[in-house]
Structures are given as C-alpha cells and as structure tokens.
Amino acid sequence: MALIIPKCKKCDKEIKGDEEVYVQLRYPKRKGITEITAYLNLEGKFICKDCSTKINI
Numbered sequence: 001m002a003l004i005i006p007k008c009k010k011c012d013k014e015i016k017g018d019e020e021v022y023v024q025l026r027y028p029k030r031k032g033i034t035e036i037t038a039y040l041n042l043e044g045k046f047i048c049k050d051c052s053t054k055i056n057i
C-alpha cells in the first residue's frame, strides 16, 4: 500500500503519527471496516487539533 502523508485540510500541516486528529468522512457503503485505512487515505479529510479547536465541524 502506498504511503500517503495526511495533511490538515485547513492549514495544510502534515499530520504526524500519534497526533490527535479529526477526520471528516462519509461512511463507506460497500466495504467493511477492514478497509477503513485505505478508505481514509482516499476519502478522509483530516483536520489537525489546532484547527479543530478554531472551527465547528
């Protein structure tokens, strides 16, 4: 699986491992939870903690 570096959709900051993030996501219809990581990389919109405290999601 290709490694995709997630970035905050608000400030474009790289999301680091272990960092607390918020993910805006449409729950997949077809696929099971086992593919959630791949799905996150494709469809997930990450918001870093800094931004999440400034906005209402």
Ligand SMILES: [Zn+2]
Binding pocket: 008, 009, 010, 011, 012, 013, 047, 048, 049, 050, 051, 052
């Ligand atoms: Zn941010």
